[in-house]
Amino acid sequence: xxxxxxxxxxxxxxxxxxxxxxxxxxxxxxxxxxxxxxxxxxxxxxxxxxxxxxxxxxxxxxxxxxxxxxxxxxxxxxxxxxxxxxxxxxxxxxxxxxxxxxxxxxxxxxxxxxxxxxxxxxxxxxxxxxxxxxxxxxxxxxxxxxxxxxxxxxxxxxxxxxxxxxxxxxxxxxxxxxxxxxxxxxxxxxxxxxxxxxxxxxxxxxxxxxxxxxxxxxxxxxxxxxxxxxxxxxxxxxxxxxxxxxxxxxxxxxxxxxxxxxxxxxxxxxxxxxxxxxxxxxxxxxxxxxxxxxxxxxxxxxxxxxxxxxxxxxxxxxxxxxxxxxxxxxxxxxxxxxxxxxxxxxxxxxxxxxxxxxxxxxxxxxxxxxxxxxxxxxxxxxxxxxxxxxxxxxxxxxxxxxxxxxxxxxxxxxxxxxxxxxx
Numbered sequence: 001x002x003x004x005x006x007x008x009x010x011x012x013x014x015x016x017x018x019x020x021x022x023x024x025x026x027x028x029x030x031x032x033x034x035x036x037x038x039x040x041x042x043x044x045x046x047x048x049x050x051x052x053x054x055x056x057x058x059x060x061x062x063x064x065x066x067x068x069x070x071x072x073x074x075x076x077x078x079x080x081x082x083x084x085x086x087x088x089x090x091x092x093x094x095x096x097x098x099x100x101x102x103x104x105x106x107x108x109x110x111x112x113x114x115x116x117x118x119x120x121x122x123x124x125x126x127x128x129x130x131x132x133x134x135x136x137x138x139x140x141x142x143x144x145x146x147x148x149x150x151x152x153x154x155x156x157x158x159x160x161x162x163x164x165x166x167x168x169x170x171x172x173x174x175x176x177x178x179x180x181x182x183x184x185x186x187x188x189x190x191x192x193x194x195x196x197x198x199x200x201x202x203x204x205x206x207x208x209x210x211x212x213x214x215x216x217x218x219x220x221x222x223x224x225x226x227x228x229x230x231x232x233x234x235x236x237x238x239x240x241x242x243x244x245x246x247x248x249x250x251x252x253x254x255x256x257x258x259x260x261x262x263x264x265x266x267x268x269x270x271x272x273x274x275x276x277x278x279x280x281x282x283x284x285x286x287x288x289x290x291x292x293x294x295x296x297x298x299x300x301x302x303x304x305x306x307x308x309x310x311x312x313x314x315x316x317x318x319x320x321x322x323x324x325x326x327x328x329x330x331x332x333x334x335x336x337x338x339x340x341x342x343x344x345x346x347x348x349x350x351x352x353x354x355x356x357x358x359x360x361x362x363x364x365x366x367x368x369x370x371x372x373x374x375x376x377x378x379x380x381x382x383x384x385x386x387x388x389x390x391x392x393x394x395x396x397x398x399x400x401x402x403x404x405x406x407x408x409x410x411x412x413x414x415x416x417x418x419x420x421x422x423x
Contacts, residue, residue, distance in 0.1 A: 001025065001066075003057070004074060005047070009033040012045065015078045016363050018101040019294060021094075022078040026362050026370065042226030061227030061267035062359065063306045063334075064288055090366040092132040096125060099141055099155075099371065102363055105294035106375040112389045113148050120144050134367075138163075141371075151329055152356040152374040167354055167391075170326045173262070181262055181401055185214065188411035196237035197221035197230075203241045208422050209254040211246060211316075212414075215274075218331040219266025227267060234270055235313070238277050242314045255319040255421025257414065258339075261350055261400050265330025268306075268359075275338045276311040278320060283308050284381035285338035291375045303379065308338060320346035321417035324392065325400035328353040334378060336392045341381065347420055350400045350413040352391035396420070 002015040002022070010033055014025030029037035029045055037045040043060045050056050053070035100121045110117050124140050132140075134157065142163045145153045153165040166172055173181075186193065189212055193202040200221055202214045221237075222229035246253050256278070272285060285306045293299035324336055333353040339346050358374030365371065377386045387393075398412040399405050405412060 002071065002074065002078065003047075003068060005031070009035065012037045012047075015074065016102075017075075017078070018098060018105055020101050021098045021366070022075055023098070023364055023366060024078075026364055042224065042229075044226070044228070061230070061269050063268045063272060064304050064359075067301070091130055092128050092137045092367075093125075093130065095137060095365050095367050095369070096128045096140070098365055100125070100144070102371075103145070103373055106291055106361055107373055108291045108297055108300075108358075108375060108377060109148070109150065109388060110297060113150065115148060138369075145373075150356060150374065151354050152358060152360050152372065154360075155369065155371040157369045167326065170354065173327065178262070180406065184401065184406055184409075184411065185259070185414075187409060188414050194240075196240070197233050198223065201234070201237045203237075205246075205253075206257075206418065208418055210418055210421050211241070211253045211256045212259065213241065213256060214259040215332075215335075216262055217264050217266050218268070218270040218335070221270075227269070230267065230270060231273060234273055238274070239313060242277055242316050244314060247314050247316045253316060253318060255321065255417075256316055257321045257323065257417045257421070258346075259323040259414070260328050260332045260335060261323050261325035261413065262327045263329065263332030263335075264327070265332055268331050268334045271331050271335030271338055272306065272308060273311075274335065275308045275342065277313065277315050278317065278339070279308055279310050279342050280315065280317045281343060282310060283341040283343075285341060286334065287379045287381055287384070288376055289379070300377065303384075305381065306338070308341065319344060319421050321421055322346045322348050323350050323400075323413045323417060324348055324353050324394060325351045325413075326354055326391070327401075328391075330354070330356055333357055333387070333392055337378060337380075337387060340392070347396060347417070348392065348394040349396045349417050349420075350394050350398055352393050353387070355387065355389045355391035357386070357388055 004013045009031045012029040014027040016023050016025045029039040031037040035047045046058050047055050055068040057066040057068055104117055124144055138157050141155050148165055149168045150165045156162040189204055191204045193204045195202045200217045204212045206212055221233040245251050285308045287303040287305050289300035289303040292301045322339055334357055357378035358376035360372040361375045362372050379386050396416055398416055
């Protein structure tokens, strides 16, 4: 990726590069001339010098950063020709080549997922010609990435023509399945839930003296204001939940159940903020690095440690259970991973999480379509292993939102958590 800062620091543009292409990126932001920029979603980006010809890019809501090196002028390929979606229709073969090459240079998990990407290119490239229709091309690109079963892979041609990957054992949620799950959770909890964050955060005190905290996403807690507003809303909710009465003294919670079984992800930073309200000691949540060699999928940038530091606000440090399932995705998983280093360690109950941790690298194709893929690994701090592909496993395995559970009006994971916390 190339970043161009223009107009005296008042405009930031990105360009996505491969060995065969340079295209305008999806990120544009307005600046104030001091290295601070705001994008279309009110997220703040900051570029700060770190040495001669070097700088660091940080992004609101992210737990990492991007190291930058000055490259001089933009390559001619980045400014030549029509913009994506303008002028004559790009040759479908060029669209294919940019798509295949972007995965070849950035995707870290071909081996772990048992995919020979060169063989995929050899198989599908001959099927694309100058006369391939948009429908045919979309079908080819979809069929290339579908066998990855990776929930961080996607391609979007239009509002009604899109594809997103998912693990083979997982069904994408629908409005009907979400409503069914919400109803089952409310029935199992058995007492009214108070909500925050536009319904994404809910809490109830249970009759056995435990607390139940459910988080269904790590984004859009606030109606506007971007990541900073989301973080402020989360802190407000945690202040209301983790009161002095619940966190210390004779009436403190006997245990806290954190339910992320249905959590589609969002900002990793928000998950870290919750972990910081649940610990009395600092620790490293995980380390992350990004693929950094277009020819070698096992070469990465230096690993960045992501730390959990006890919050200065009220904290709960007693026993914790974390409920997970196959619909615990992305930031829901990095939160689960961040909690594993807590002391006392939480007990994880339910199913393996989905197995996708990386930020999504969002790119554009020469015909204007967009697509996404992961390019990072989130490693355990002690042995550099990752939970990518397999997901974070539970300590206690139970069914999660199965037909049998629904039919029996049973929530085995929640029941087991309550048993373990109050024994």
